[in-house]
Amino acid sequence: MADTLRISSYTTMLLIAAGGCDRVRERQPDSAIRVMTFNIRYGAADDGENRWEKRRELVFDLLRREKPDLLGVQEALRFQLNEIRAALPVYAEIGVGRDDGRAAGEHSAILYRTSRFRAAEHGTFWLSETPDVPGSMSWGADLSRICTWGRFVERSTGAAVYVYNLHLDHQSQSARLHSVGLLIERIHARSRADPVIVLGDFNAAEDNPAVRRLCEASADAGGTARFVDTFRVLHPDERDVGTFTGFRFSTGAKIDYIFAPQDLPVLDAAILRDLPNGRFPSDHFPVTATLRF
Numbered sequence: 001m002a003d004t005l006r007i008s009s010y011t012t013m014l015l016i017a018a019g020g021c022d023r024v025r026e027r028q029p030d031s032a033i034r035v036m037t038f039n040i041r042y043g044a045a046d047d048g049e050n051r052w053e054k055r056r057e058l059v060f061d062l063l064r065r066e067k068p069d070l071l072g073v074q075e076a077l078r079f080q081l082n083e084i085r086a087a088l089p090v091y092a093e094i095g096v097g098r099d100d101g102r103a104a105g106e107h108s109a110i111l112y113r114t115s116r117f118r119a120a121e122h123g124t125f126w127l128s129e130t131p132d133v134p135g136s137m138s139w140g141a142d143l144s145r146i147c148t149w150g151r152f153v154e155r156s157t158g159a160a161v162y163v164y165n166l167h168l169d170h171q172s173q174s175a176r177l178h179s180v181g182l183l184i185e186r187i188h189a190r191s192r193a194d195p196v197i198v199l200g201d202f203n204a205a206e207d208n209p210a211v212r213r214l215c216e217a218s219a220d221a222g223g224t225a226r227f228v229d230t231f232r233v234l235h236p237d238e239r240d241v242g243t244f245t246g247f248r249f250s251t252g253a254k255i256d257y258i259f260a261p262q263d264l265p266v267l268d269a270a271i272l273r274d275l276p277n278g279r280f281p282s283d284h285f286p287v288t289a290t291l292r293f
Contacts, residue, residue: 032267033293036068037165037199037256039284042106043080050247050280052080058281060087062274066288070152071111072165072199078103090115094122095148095165101134108148108165108200120160122150125186127166127179139179140172147183151194159293162190166200168210176203176210184214188221195219197291198227198259201284205253206232206241219261227259230289233266243271243287247280258289265292 040059043052063071063084071091073081081093091111099105101124112119125131127145128138135144147166154160164183169175187196196219204210206229219225231241231254242250260266268290 031293032290033069033161034067034288034290035070035072035163035197035199035258036063036066036286036288037072037074037201037258038286039074039167039201039256039282040076040080041282041284042075043077047247047283050283055279055281056080056083056087058276058279060084061276062272062281062286063088066272066286067113068111068288069113069116070161070163070197072148072163073109073111074106074165074167074201076107076109077105078107081107081109084111092119094119094150096124096134096146098126098144098146099135105135105144106146106167108146108167110148110150110163110165110199112150112152116156117152117154120151120153121191122148124148125182127168127175127182131182131186139175139177141169141175142171143169145169145175145179147179147186147200149186151190151192154293160192160194161293162187162192162194162196164196164198164200166198166202168200168202168204170203173208173210176208177213180210180213184217187217187219193220195261195264199257201256203255205255211257214259225261225263228262230258230260230266230291231269231271231287234269241271243285245280245283245285247283249273256284256287258287260289260291266290267292 092114093111095107095109097103097105126136128136130136149164241254242252243256270288272286
C-alpha cells in the first residue's frame with residue numbers, strides 16, 4: 001500500500017492503494033490553479049521493464065486523473081512530448097530542446113490547459129554564462145541545462161501568472177548556485193509584475209544552499225514577497241518526503257519543488273505516490289500544488 005501525501009483545508013486525507021484507486025477530491029474554488037512538476041525520465045533510457053513504452057500509459061493516466069492546469073516536465077524528449085500531447089490534446093506546450101534550441105535533447109517544457117490559459121510570452125534560456133546560446137554550459141556543469149518560462153493569461157479573466165520550469169545540474173554545486181542566481185535575475189527582469197511560480201527538479205535537498213538561495217530571494221524586484229516551498233507551507237513537519245525513486249520507494253531527500261510567493265495562498269500540496277498495479281510511472285514522484293490565483 002502507498003499513501004498519497006496530501007493535507008489541506010480543502011481536501012481530506014486520501015489513502016491511495018498501490019492498485020491505483022480513483023481520487024474523490026472536493027471541488028476547488030474557481031480561482032484555484034493546479035500546478036504539477038514531474039520528471040518523466042528520459043524516453044531513450046534503457047530501463048528494462050521501466051522503459052518508456054512500458055510506463056507511458058501510467059503517465060497519461062496520472063495526468064488525466066490529476067488534471068493539472070500547468071505542468072512542468074523534466075527529462076522530456078521530443079517524442080515523449082508528442083505522445084503526451086496526442087494522448088491529452090487538452091494541452092498545448094512551450095519549450096525547446098537543450099542541445100540545439102529546437103528539438104534535440106531534453107526539454108524542460110511547460111504544458112498548459114488551452115481551455116483556461118493562453119501563452120502570451122514564453123522563452124528558454126540556458127543555465128550558463130551565455131544564457132542565450134543553445135547547448136552552452138558553465139560553472140562545472142556536467143550537462144547543458146535550461147529553464148523554460150511562460151506568461152500564462154487566463155482566458156476568462158485576463159489574470160496572468162509566470163511559470164519558470166528548470167532542471168539543475170546533478171554534479172556541480174557551483175552550477176546549481178549560479179543557475180539559481182541567473183533564475184532570480186531573469187525573474188526580477190520580467191516585463192510585468194504578475195506572480196511567479198517556479199517548478200523543477202533541483203537535484204538538491206531542502207537544506208542545499210541552492211534551494212535556500214531561492215527561498216531567501218524575493219519573487220519580485222521590489223522585495224515584497226519571498227519564495228516558499230508550497231509543500232512545506234502545508235506540511236512543515238513531514239519527514240518522509242523523498243521524490244527521487246530510482247523506480248523503487250525512496251526515503252531520501254526532496255529534490256522536486258513548486259515554489260511560489262509567500263503571499264499566494266496554498267490550498268493543497270502533495271507528493272503523489274500512486275502505484276497502479278505496483279508500477280512506477282517514473283523514477284521521480286510528481287509534486288503538485290493548488291494555489292489561489
